[in-house]
Amino acid sequence: MNTVRVKLPTHLRGLAHVDGEVELSVDGPVTQRAVLDALEQRFPMLRGTIRDTTTGKRRAFVRFFACETDLSNDSPDDPLPQQVTAGTEPFLVVGAMAGG
């Protein structure tokens, strides 16, 4: 079991009624999919806001960063960086800057 830190954008923190980072327990390999599954299990109101409920694909204006790297287009089943797995760096869910 790993404890992963997740940083949400303002709108999603509001929906989830949390301030600051979220800490999630992730069983098994720490991947995008595993982290998002754990996030949605703990905060069901976030279902569909980060990835499509039907296809599971990342929404177009949402990005995933960690360790100063854009992981948005990585496979959802790729292992996340070791620092994220170890909880020393957060997994960032970012609302893309768009719309002026």
Added chain:
Amino acid sequence: MSGVRVLVGTRKGAFVLTADGGRRDWQVDGPHFGGWEVYHVAGSPADPDRLYASQSTSWFGQLIQRSDDGGRTWQQVDHDFTYEGGAGEHLWYDGTPRPWEFTRIWHLEPSLTDPDTVYAGAQDAALYRSGDGGKSWQELTGLRNHASGPRWQPGAGGLCLHTIILDPNDPNRMYVAISAAGAFRSDDAGVSWRPINRGLRSEGIPDPDAEVGHCVHRIALHPSRPDVLYMQKHWDVMRSDDAGDSWREISGNLPSDFGFPIAVHPHEPDTVFVVPIHSDSEHYPPQGKLRVYRSRSGGDEWQPLTQGLPQSHCYVNVLRDAMAVDTLDDAGIYFGTTGGQVYVSPDSGDTWAPIARDLPAVLSVEVQTLP
């Protein structure tokens, strides 16, 4: 003393405006869901404390909120709007097939009798129903699966189902309007649908008698005479006396017959309100004068209503869902603008005053008449 509650959806949140029956002194509460687009907020006719709100952004998608206390507190309900049986295809702007893709809910229409039943109109066009207060949604597939569905094309704002009307005298009869497919009627509670666009004429459609393809902006009816429908089309103001089976133009002396909202007086079935807009490329009032036009003859003859409205340098728009009427004895008329103003007339349109001047762009206005 009775009062009113005005539900305002804007580009950056929802606002709840309340006043007593005099409608002179207003309390403004909000924003709720700040930073989110709220396309529509609607109250249940069966329980005025039950509200539903459509909340969305391009970033994080569609949510539905529900209030059980008149908008003081809200709880998120289900927002899983699935196209039953697969997406299928409609026509894109260029005439090529394109899969149905969900973007947002434009309009929520609570049941006239059951607070837990509510309908939702989607972009891309589909009609959903919840019978459990928004905890789950089911598509009424007969509409999207109509034989004309693969020929529906979006208007400039998208292929949106923006109008839902429930016939107060016949629980099986419903109307919807879709830009730019047209108007549809169901006589079996939404199971099957037929286009009701005969008599509409639309530039850009090669066939003048086209079954679908008309950019209907809004339809309204009076509950005492539900077979009479009034329509603001992209161009043309129209009327049907036979529940949509045929339409005739009633634009008459309007300075422009382009516009978005249309509303019927709560006590006078022949009194109709529109807001003429200069054109479809200039989405602002003619001559920079914000004028509501009122017909007291069921159309054709229109009178400008200007007192209290800006009559110079006004270049706002009034969107299709942004006009409403209350049911107090002295009828109140309300509308909101893309400039963030919400206006009220407490005397059937004779005089107007702003309730709020500086809200975000107003997408929708509904009003509840409270006991």
